[in-house]
Amino acid sequence: MKNRVLLINPPHTAIGSRIPREHLPPLGLLSIAGPMIDAGFQLDLLDAEFGPMNLFEVVKEARNRRPDWILIGHSGSSSVHATVMILCGMLKFTLPEVSIVYGGVHPSYHYDEILKETESIDVIVRGEGERTATQLLLALQCGGDLTEIKGIAFRQGAEVYASEPAEMIEKLDDYRVAWELIDHRRYSYWGGKRAVVAQFSRGCPHLCSYCGQRGFWSQWRHRDPVRFARELANLHREHGVELINFADELPTGSRKAWKAFLEALIAENVPLILVGSTRASDIVRDADILHLYKKAGVIRFLLGIESYSEATLKRIKKGGSISEDQQAIQLMRKHGIVSMATYVVGFEEETDLDYWRSLRHLLRYDPDQIQMLYVTPHRWTPYYPTVMQRTVIQTDTRKWDYKHQVLATQKVPAWRVFLWVKSIEVIMQLRPKAIFRNLFVRDSDVGYAMRWYTRIGRRVWFHEVFHFLFKGRRQKRGPSLEAFLGNSLEQREYSMQKRKHITIKTAS
Structure with missing residues (x-):
């Protein structure tokens, strides 16, 4: 039975990640790892911040660890997103049979655009991931119906399906951090x-x-x-x-x-x-x-x-x-x-x-x-x-x-x-x-x-x-913010607010 999960903390270009020459563990990934280990999954962490590793090294190491699923997230979220998109494309090309799951603040709000932009990412976890990511892997493991899982988005043919937001975790102590992974x-x-x-x-x-x-x-x-x-x-x-x-x-x-x-x-x-x-x-x-x-x-x-x-x-x-x-x-x-x-x-x-x-x-x-x-x-x-x-x-x-x-x-x-x-x-x-x-x-x-x-x-x-x-390369006559990023997503600010699922057609 498939149960090998690889967590990847991608390398970040931010000044704060490079200048101190020191590194802190990726709490977000360790937080979702605890419940998954307790559910019987075999987890491994690849922290590409060390070095930092280049993307070719990350892909090579991921292939050597032979995962069934790859989960990617980073506390830098928006500023690391461009790196994640390139990395996921390389991972999917090298490991086409492996499902890639992406989570964090940025993908929680931009899930539809991301899934329409690339086929390298299979599922996006929206909001808090401890409960949702574990439920997702259990469903993937047994071929369950993903539409029954709250707090995710994925492609269904030519459409992006977004389930209703997952309930907020009220008791944070119900889930543990997998400190043993580091x-x-x-x-x-x-x-x-x-x-x-x-x-x-x-x-x-x-x-x-x-x-x-x-x-x-x-x-x-x-x-x-x-x-x-x-x-x-x-x-x-x-x-x-x-x-x-x-x-x-x-x-x-x-x-x-x-x-x-x-x-x-x-x-x-x-x-x-x-x-x-x-x-x-x-x-x-x-x-x-x-x-x-x-x-x-x-x-x-x-x-x-x-x-x-x-x-x-x-x-x-x-x-x-x-x-x-x-x-x-x-x-x-x-x-x-x-x-x-x-x-x-x-x-x-x-x-x-x-x-x-x-x-x-x-x-x-x-x-x-x-x-x-x-x-x-x-x-x-x-x-x-x-x-x-x-x-x-x-x-x-x-x-x-x-x-x-x-x-x-x-x-x-x-x-x-x-x-x-x-x-x-x-x-x-x-x-x-x-x-x-x-x-x-x-x-x-x-x-x-x-x-x-x-x-x-x-x-x-x-x-x-x-x-x-x-x-530093700065635009002298750059676009407006709206032209560069798009319209406001203010209505999505509360990512775990209850609403019905939505389907969004992707480009044919």
């Missing part, structure tokens, strides 16, 4: 520390219009705090894991659940380092328990600052306030937690004055670290319809990784936007306060975090400047 010695972060990506919660209750994740997860849910803390502690005791990188959009979404997790992890008494992302409002809310954050091992949280303009924050439905953002940074510093402020340029048609105000805004905030990003629109978000007529200057979607400009700003040419962004980064990292904290901080863990990120940031900075000057 060699923990190969995965590291934070300067060689053995590391994993973990997820305490899924979703976010906030309404940021540009976010490509909120609707995918449907609503915010969390793991059992004590059980999750025990799992992380066991990763340290059994596999020597030192650092946990939270994949959550908002791990702190429930003060009660987050506090219970911190207390449970403290009780486990393991020297773990915790890094992740949260909202400034949650830091301010938890001012009285930030000592628990620190004691549990939280060393850095990323805060989405996004813009200096209250009007822009309101338009993109960010929520929160500028004063709250600044207060959160001060509170974190007081408790020995490094603050990384992400700042996004390009939400609107900005001017040189806007970039100057952005610099002043960041200097006033005084975060420990900053990460400058470029707005990157996704078709299924409410933000997309508001920018459909803007000009695309980067038509290589592999570079749509938030670190490359993709939309033109009419009042400021691309080279000057880039100059502003790089200048802001230099000024923020070389300002006297930042240098002093790097050199004379009393907390050794904070000092290590500051210096490690400074080293990585310096490498990324020079890498981006070199590629912009010598390898």
